[in-house]
Amino acid sequence: MPKPTPRPKTRTIRVDYLARVEGEGALFIRVRNGQVQEVQLQIFEPPRFFEAFLRGRHFTEAPDITARICGICPIAYQISAINAMEDLLGVAVDPALQALRRAIYCGEWIESHVLHIYMLHAPDFLGYPDAIQMAQDHPEVVQRGLRLKKIGNEIVRLLGGREIHPINLRVGGFYRVPRPEELNALIEELKWAQEAAQETVRWTATLPFPDFQRDYEFVALRAADRYPLETGRIVSNRGLDIPVQAYDEHFQEIHVPHTHALQSRIRERGSYQVGPLARYNLNFHRLSPLAQEAAREAGLGPQCRNPFQSIVVRSVEVLYAVEEALRILQDYQPPPAPAVEVEPRAGVGYGASEAPRGLLYHRYRLDSEGLILDAKIVPPTSQNQRAMEEDLWQFVPQALDLPKEELTWQCEQAIRNYDPCISCATHFLRVHVEEV
Secondary structure, three states: OOOOOOOOOOEEEEEEEOOHHHHHHEEEEEOOEEEEEEEEEEEHHHHHHHHHHHHOOHHHHHHHHHHHHHHOOHHHHHHHHHHHHHHHHHHOOOOOHHHHHHHHHHHHHHHHHHHHHHHHHHHHHHHHOHHHHHHHOOOOOHHHHHHHHHHHHHHHHHHHOOOOOOOOOOOOEEEEOOOOHHHHHHHHHHHHHHHHHHHHHHHHHHHOOOOOOOOOOEEEEOOOOOOOOOOOEEOOOOOOOOHOOOOHEEEEOOOOOOOOOOEEOOOOOOEEEEOOOHHHHHHHHHHHHHHHHHHOOOOOOOOOHHHHHHHOOOOOHHHHHHHHHHHHHHHOOOOOOOOOOOOOOOOEEEEEEOOOEEEEEEEEEOOOOOOOEEEEEEOOOHHHHHHHHHHHHHHHHHHHOOOOOHHHHHHHHHOOOOOOOOOOOOOOOEEEHHHH
16 A cells, blocks of 8 residues: 655644733744744733824824823833924924933833843843743842832933833923922932943843844934934935935835734835834944943944844943933933923924834824814834744744744743833743644
């Protein structure tokens, strides 16, 4: 009798739920005869209707409403909304107010990046299921991270009125600006934080990184004379250089069947990456000398294309944010007024800023009374979703010989490189592997 034809070996990696704060997600990978056949990063975002229920609200309400989109990055949403409104209304704020906005954004970068580095990503590299168990063997490391994060939170609280969903930013400036003496304790903490941030760069550089690189199209803001946070033009490493007002001409959101989240693409080119790697590769020479030196000592050059090393790049950005916040607060002189008055008018405004996870775009259309007729918000996660899937297409084949548990761990880590949101940046995954 003839021998039966062997059936092809199929492995299916299924992550059923990635659910925490910002919706639900799942991961599905099918491999056949050693070749990846399908990769789906499924995001089950419930309808949150932020763009819809902004309609009919007054333009002054947009910063506080959009801040509720994210409990980790409310400043990014507020400042992108403010930038869009001030673009439409032709508002130019005092340089001291602009500096305070940059300082509070530094606070958000510090607390968000440190949370990711120490609590969510480092356990992957060190073999721990979570930061609590990691702390049993590395208490001094976790304590350093907690103190650094607290300093970022304190910057946000002092300048924003409270740590979570701050209430002090407004179109035209702030509702209240601090007195110089209020900054003294924070300045002393930032001096400690600068040393701690340098140590964070050195520490993350010692982690074991897979040998994996990709040729991404990086997209980020670029300011004329400084590393991008709150403003800038949109640029890429493949020739894109546009004002924020031209975003919709070059980028589009599309729906794919396996996810409820829209995916972004560059028109006629495809996927791109936003976030720390993109900012770093496009703006390395705009970092401070200290941050550049720390990056080089950590083994990074002006270019880094290994997404697993994003934890080191985030550490470099923490150091830069600490330096910037310290510089701004030490030089602070109260502005003549906490805000400039603004008058509504009809039109369309465009705004963007660099959230810790990447470029965040807002667009608003107002009527003559200042009521919002239409709103569009594009967060970093939707822009990075396709890049995350493409990473897995290329990364999984080189890891197929790993046991089920370790392969699952590596897939989690590849997703967590992007810190896409709190939902995905956890260590709570259930994976089902089928052999056929």
